[in-house]
Amino acid sequence: MTSHKDAITNLLSSYSGVTTLFLEDIVRDVDIGVHDFEIGIPQKVRFDIYVMMSDIQNPNNDDLNEVLNYEYLLDSLKDVLSLGRFSLLETLANRLLEEVSSPSSVKAASVVITKLEILDGDGRLGCSMTKIK
Secondary structure (H helix, E strand, C coil): CCCHHHHHHHHHHHCCCEEEEEEEEEEEEECECCCCCCCCCCEEEEEEEEEEEECCCCCCCCCHHHCCCCHHHHHHHHHHHCCCCECCHHHHHHHHHHHHCCCCCEEEEEEEEEECCCCCCCCCEEEEEEEEC
16 A cells, blocks of 8 residues: 555655645544444544645745645545445545545545544554555
8 A cells, every 4th residue: 555655755756846735633523334333323533635746836926826725625525525424434535535636736645534433442443545646
């Protein structure tokens, strides 16, 4: 599996720099899971999303129109969660990864999804996916 760090390293080998936009530690209540005790009962799920663009974004006029607006990460998460219930974290991660990878300037993206309440005591379960275009 390719990680976020591997994606950056891979991009750096082809370009002079990388700009990463990220959304970290955003928690949403999500109806997700395959077990009977999960169905219909929203769980706290944390999302960490990273998108990488080749080269360094250097806006000449300090204008939002010169860069990829990171607010699209929030919009992407909202849009994917509005699609309905997911049974698997992998399905949710894949859909979110496809959504955040859609801008042409994005060369790679990583999504980390963590169920925060599924285990008693220590530990968390989750899914991570990275895509390099």
